[in-house]
Amino acid sequence: MGSYVLRRVLQMIPVFFGTTLLIFVMVYTLPGDPVTALFGEKAADPAVVASIKHKYFLDQPLWKQYLHYMGNLFQGDFGTSFTGRPVSDIMAGAFPVTIRLALLAFVFEMILGLALGMLSGLRRGSVQDTLVLVLTLMVISIPVFVLAYIAQTVFATNLGWVTPTVQDSYDLSQLVLPAVVLGSLSLAYVARLTRTSIGENLRADYMRTAVAKGLPRRTIVLRHLLRNSLIPVITFLGTDLGALMGGAIVTEGIFNVQGIGNVLYRAINTKEGPTVVGIVTVLVIIYLVASLLVDLLYAVLDPRIRYA
Amino acid sequence: MDVVEVTGGGRENLVPGTPLLEVEDLHIEFHTQDGVAKAVNGVSYSVAAGETLAVLGESGSGKSVTAQAVMGILDMPPGKITAGRILFRGEDMLTMSPKLRRTVRGRRIAMIFQDALSALNPVLSVGYQLGEMFRVHQGLSRAEARAKAVELMERVRIPAAKQRVGDFPHQFSGGMRQRIMIAMALALEPDLIIADEPTTALDVTVQAQVMDLLAELQSEFNMGLILITHDLGVVADVADKIAVMYAGRIVETAPVHELYARPAHPYTRGLLDSIPRLDQKGQDLHAIKGLPPNLLSIPQGCAFNPRCDRVRDVCLTELPPLVPVADEEGAELPGRRSACHYWRETLHG
Known part of the structure; x- marks a missing residue:
């Protein structure tokens, strides 16, 4: 187990450097000059431009910029945005919002997804099974922005339960609707994955053994069936937690949630290199940690993995 | 509880x-x-x-x-x-x-x-x-x-x-x-x-x-x-005792050693003959010809008839019941039954 963890942590290192380098190169090779853009319509003073470029290391070759950035990063410095605000400051304001949104979406997709998956998986071919299949297929087929507008129209415009967009991003109750929209696609996948997994395990030999042991149906389903069926579902849920954080750009935009997605979107538009790289770096770390945790959890759930 | x-x-x-x-x-x-x-x-x-x-x-x-x-x-x-x-x-x-x-x-x-x-x-x-x-x-x-x-x-x-x-x-x-x-x-x-x-x-x-x-x-x-x-x-x-099944029916029952010594059904005989034996080294293995029947369409009469080497007309039309079998003197053998029309030939012949 110990060597397994160590190996997985060591694997994270090249992935971390690879992804950050990639995003660094992509941001800094974007066409257009962010410093000149700062001056808007006014003509830029070449001396001022040069001094800003020097300040942000933009006059250096790319590899030097990357090394400089990484050097600072390991001292906890995410750099400064072109507006002069530290990137860590910007992230400190936005990440809590996104984390809340993602966690809300996560709880929603997990509870409802598992419930629907079990409902249909245990009663294959029944009315509720067909219903779950059709509904999840619909959710999977509809793009998230369409779903978001439908939700806005129904719950805000028609029913008037909520405001169409979020007024205060730190108010948890206002984040519910965006979270439902954000989590709906994964919910459909969780439900279908659970259904398939239960279907497979229902036919497993050990289930027949459990029945032959004279166990009550509740014990058979909860202890024997679910314990096995949920292994792939939990793997999916774990990686999805990372995806929910990074993938909230569209949802946050539509619902005006002042989270990472919105900040990232604006930063890309204004070619705010340090902000984009900083946020993406943190997202990469979240992804890596999430998948490490999933792998460890996987080993706990499935003893066959443990000593591999 | x-x-x-x-x-x-x-x-x-x-x-x-x-x-x-x-x-x-x-x-x-x-x-x-x-x-x-x-x-x-x-x-x-x-x-x-x-x-x-x-x-x-x-x-x-x-x-x-x-x-x-x-x-x-x-x-x-x-x-x-x-x-x-x-x-x-x-x-x-x-x-x-x-x-x-x-x-x-x-x-x-x-x-x-x-x-x-x-x-x-x-x-x-x-x-x-x-x-x-x-x-x-x-x-x-x-x-x-x-x-x-x-x-x-x-x-x-x-x-x-x-x-x-x-x-x-x-x-x-x-x-x-x-x-x-x-x-x-x-x-x-x-x-x-x-x-x-x-x-x-x-x-x-x-x-x-x-x-x-x-x-x-x-x-x-x-x-x-x-x-x-x-x-x-x-x-x-x-x-102690054996029941031999074929196509969803018991075709023979017998105390174990009697079955090995003298089977009363051609299928049982086929099974026993198909055991590889050291004293027959070098000879072809005996196998029962054909395949087990398709359960969707079990043959008329005795289900074993397509594979049986003693098959007669009655085997194709009449299902043989599982009946007690007897020795040469006509004394019933306890625990022994066979579902073959010609169990006598199989047992004694």
């Missing part, structure tokens, strides 16, 4: 030789997309306490399906029991309430499956899976159940049982896993054990050990044992 008891006390109250289990004229069908597969067509057998019945047959002969019906683990649908009775201590289990039936399963009748690796739950420790029997059926605590699990593992001679009780099925060898299956079946000291091909998945050397262990524990507890197998070699040493 509420304990629902089946009539009759412990085994000690049983009159020796009284049937523990009686299967009467059992019919089972499977409804498939291609039609109705008649898997079991009127099977009757009985097992008494301390007795071992071997049910012999090729795959598809209905031997496992019958056992699953007895155990109450038949998949229904697609399976359907269309007729017959399964009496356990005189009570029909097919008409029992599901709740009562469940108390019979595991507690009074237990089953050992063929492939212990897939039959044991991969994500639960063997200690948990053994202890579960005591926790569910006897309401023992986790710690008590674990202690019982260790006892059971020692009983089936798993080395270092105390250290290994928390291990998972995949950490044991095939033979040890099958011992754990046996231990699980023995847990509540049932009256009857059904072993469905218990040694098929094992190495030959381990097969003998596991069979010996099973036979030993059976006589120690005076349990009835139904041994389902396609392996004639496994049967010889442990079984």
Whole structure:
């Protein structure tokens, strides 16, 4: 187990450097000059431009910029945005919002997804099974922005339960609707994955053994069936937690949630290199940690993995 | 927890030789997309306490399906029991309430499956899976159940049982896993054990050990044992009587040694002849020609007729009943029955 963890942590290192380098190169090779853009319509003073470029290391070759950035990063410095605000400051304001949104979406997709998956998986071919299949297929087929507008129209415009967009991003109750929209696609996948997994395990030999042991149906389903069926579902849920954080750009935009997605979107538009790289770096770390945790959890759930 | 008891006390109250289990004229069908597969067509057998019945047959002969019906683990649908009775201590289990039936399963009748690796739950420790029997059926605590699990593992001679009780099925060898299956079946000291091909998945050397262990524990507890197998070699040493199945019917029953010495059905003879023998080294192996019948369309008359080398006209039209057979002087041979129109020729010729 110990060597397994160590190996997985060591694997994270090249992935971390690879992804950050990639995003660094992509941001800094974007066409257009962010410093000149700062001056808007006014003509830029070449001396001022040069001094800003020097300040942000933009006059250096790319590899030097990357090394400089990484050097600072390991001292906890995410750099400064072109507006002069530290990137860590910007992230400190936005990440809590996104984390809340993602966690809300996560709880929603997990509870409802598992419930629907079990409902249909245990009663294959029944009315509720067909219903779950059709509904999840619909959710999977509809793009998230369409779903978001439908939700806005129904719950805000028609029913008037909520405001169409979020007024205060730190108010948890206002984040519910965006979270439902954000989590709906994964919910459909969780439900279908659970259904398939239960279907497979229902036919497993050990289930027949459990029945032959004279166990009550509740014990058979909860202890024997679910314990096995949920292994792939939990793997999916774990990686999805990372995806929910990074993938909230569209949802946050539509619902005006002042989270990472919105900040990232604006930063890309204004070619705010340090902000984009900083946020993406943190997202990469979240992804890596999430998948490490999933792998460890996987080993706990499935003893066959443990000593591999 | 509420304990629902089946009539009759412990085994000690049983009159020796009284049937523990009686299967009467059992019919089972499977409804498939291609039609109705008649898997079991009127099977009757009985097992008494301390007795071992071997049910012999090729795959598809209905031997496992019958056992699953007895155990109450038949998949229904697609399976359907269309007729017959399964009496356990005189009570029909097919008409029992599901709740009562469940108390019979595991507690009074237990089953050992063929492939212990897939039959044991991969994500639960063997200690948990053994202890579960005591926790569910006897309401023992986790710690008590674990202690019982260790006892059971020692009983089936798993080395270092105390250290290994928390291990998972995949950490044991095939033979040890099958011992754990046996231990699980023995847990509540049932009256009857059904072993469905218990040694098929094992190495030959381990097969003998596991069979010996099973036979030993059976006589120690005076349990009835139904041994389902396609392996004639496994049967010889442990079984008291044999029922040979073909196409969902019993075609011959006999005390074990008599069956080996003088089969009364061409199919049984074919099976015995197809055992490779050292004294026939270098010669062709005898094999029964043809294939087992398609259960969707079992041949008219005797189901074995397309493969039988003694087939006559009557075999193609008339289903031979399972009748008592007699020796040359006409004295009925106890326990011997054959479902062949020409059992006399087969037995004596």
